[in-house]
Amino acid sequence: MSQFNQGAQPQIPAPRSIGFLLLDNFTLISLASAVEPLRMANQLSGKELYRWHTLTQSGQPVKASDGLQITPDVGLHNAPVLDAVIVCGGVDIQHSVTREHLHWLQIQARQGRKLGAVCTGSWALAKAGLLDGYDCSVHWECLASMQEAFPRAAITPRLFSIDRNRSTASGGTAPLDMMLHLIGREHGRELAAAISEMFIYERIRNEQDHQRVPLKHMLGTNQPKLQEIVALMEANLEEPIDLDELACYVDVSRRQLERLFQKYLHCSPSRYYLKLRLIRARQLLKQTSMSIIELASVCGFVSTPHFSKCYREYFGIPPRDERAGQSLSNVVALVPVPDELMQPASSTAKDALNRAQGESTFASVRL
Structure with a gap:
């Protein structure tokens, strides 16, 4: 059960x-990936940091894509005052997006609410004109269509994007990462790690983590030779194949190969190959x-200095610093909850953490 602070002190927001x-x-x-981090933040801190409500247009039940029917808390007409x-x-x-949805979202924006979306929900925000000039993420199945339909929005293939007062995640478990980052910003990295x-x-x-967007989805079925070349690249990262050999494998000239990459992938073949190797690294x-x-060796680089130089140029950070930062920021251990969160009325956050560890399941979603 979530541990709520029943006797909140005046200074507690x-x-x-x-x-x-x-x-x-x-x-x-x-x-679930978006809601559950909020529930666990309450549970581990020993106080009610977050409340959440489910809404539908009319307040009537709605079916998820797996057929499960969810009864919402409220409809748009009687929604409570929300922060986001x-x-x-x-x-x-x-x-799935109606005129009523768009109008209500526009009202929320005018009233200063923070807005976000998960999976393909970014489409609704973009349709309402609420992502113009913002970086945003969306599930890869919707990536190309959104880029075409909403050129004023900066649609990215990233797992999630947090840009000012807009937070969007691509779907699946990506909302979990996004919510953990937001919780970390508001209540400390230690709580997010716990x-x-x-x-x-x-x-x-x-x-900076990207979705793996299937090339077939990006190119459609009209470029089988390009898909075959990329598949060969992906299968040969440790010992890169010469570009002339790649062209020969699929029966095109080196010049045709370069044209294909420039036209459909907007870079040279060698640059794309390098990107694949660096992402793998x-x-x-x-x-x-x-x-x-x-x-460096397993990703096809002739020397460690060359690998480090390419890595730094592409990601903006040397590989050694990347690993050092990783060990500092993403160590997931049972760490102390910040002191400012350790003031529940009837128990300490440590007690709440111990109780949480003993729970049999964390899979419930309050709907």
């Missing part, structure tokens, strides 16, 4: 109230204990 707007066919995993609104989208988002451990979540991903750097020398 009121809990932040967050509304989750559920659209037809929303994805349940994205909702997060739109939960899913399948067939273009037909929440991550309770969910057996080994690494809190950051805004970053994964290994964060997820393994391999040495920098080993990483």
Whole structure:
């Protein structure tokens, strides 16, 4: 059970109230990934840091994409005063967003609410004109269509984006990372790390992490040769294949190969190949204990200095600093909750943490 502070002291701020707007066919995993960190923040801190409410347009039940029917707390017409609104989208988002949704979201924006979205919910914010000039994330299935439909929004392939008062996540478990970052900003990195451990979540991903967007989705079915070349690149990162050989494999000239990459991937073949190797190196750097020398070798770099130079130029940070920062910021251990959160009326945050560790499940979502 969440541990709420029943005797709040005057200096303790009121809990932040967050509304989750559920659209037809929303994805349940994205909702759960966004709500559960809030519940655990309350539980581990021993006080009610957050409240949340589920909303639908009319207040009537709505079905998630897996067929489960959810009864919301309220409709748009009688929604409580909120600090933030997060739109939960899913399948067939273009037909799930109504004029009433857009009007209500625009009112929330005018009233100064923070706005966010998970999965394909960014479509609703963009349709309402509320992402113009903002970086935003959306599930990769909706990436190309949003880029075309909303050119004023800076649609990115990142797992999540936090840009001023807009917070958007791509879906699946990405909302968990986004909410942990927001909780960390508001209540300290230690609390976010403790929440991550309770969910057996080994690494809190950051805004620089990208979705793996299937190339087939980006290119459609019209470029089989380009897809084949990229597949060859991905399968040969440790010993990169010469570009002339790649062209020969798929029966195109070197010049045709370069034109394909420039037209559809907006970079040269060698640059794309280098990017694949660096992304793989970053994964290994964060997820393994391999040495920098080993990483350079298995990702096809002739020397460690060359690898470090390329890594720094692409990611803006040397690999050694990346690993050092990783060990500091993403160590997920049962760490002390910040002192300012350790003042519940009837128990300490340490007691709340101990009780949480003994709970049999963390899977409930208050709907």
